Amino acid sequence: MFTEKRPRCTRCGARTGLARVSPVQSIELRIYECPSCGQTDCYEVSPVPDRDWILLTGERLARIIAALKNKDGAP
Numbered sequence: 001m002f003t004e005k006r007p008r009c010t011r012c013g014a015r016t017g018l019a020r021v022s023p024v025q026s027i028e029l030r031i032y033e034c035p036s037c038g039q040t041d042c043y044e045v046s047p048v049p050d051r052d053w054i055l056l057t058g059e060r061l062a063r064i065i066a067a068l069k070n071k072d073g074a075p
């Protein structure tokens with residue numbers, strides 16, 4: 001069973017809303033958008049239930065976004 005959770009915005013601390021879930025490169029990527037400030041936070045959700053989600057930043061985020069775009073752009 002999976003418990004839904006809504007992490008707080010990393011910029012302003014407001015509750016974010018789930019924008020989309022995208023499995024990419026064998027990980028589950030969750031993208032949350034903040035309704036207050038427009039910040040977008042991407043989390044890598046571990047398949048192991050006890051592990052915390054990983055907030056994606058910097059180079060790792062850029063790599064995954066690029067992979068996502070490649071997948072979306074594919075015919």
Ligand SMILES: [Zn+2]
Nearest residue numbers: 009012034037
């Ligand atoms: Zn915010």
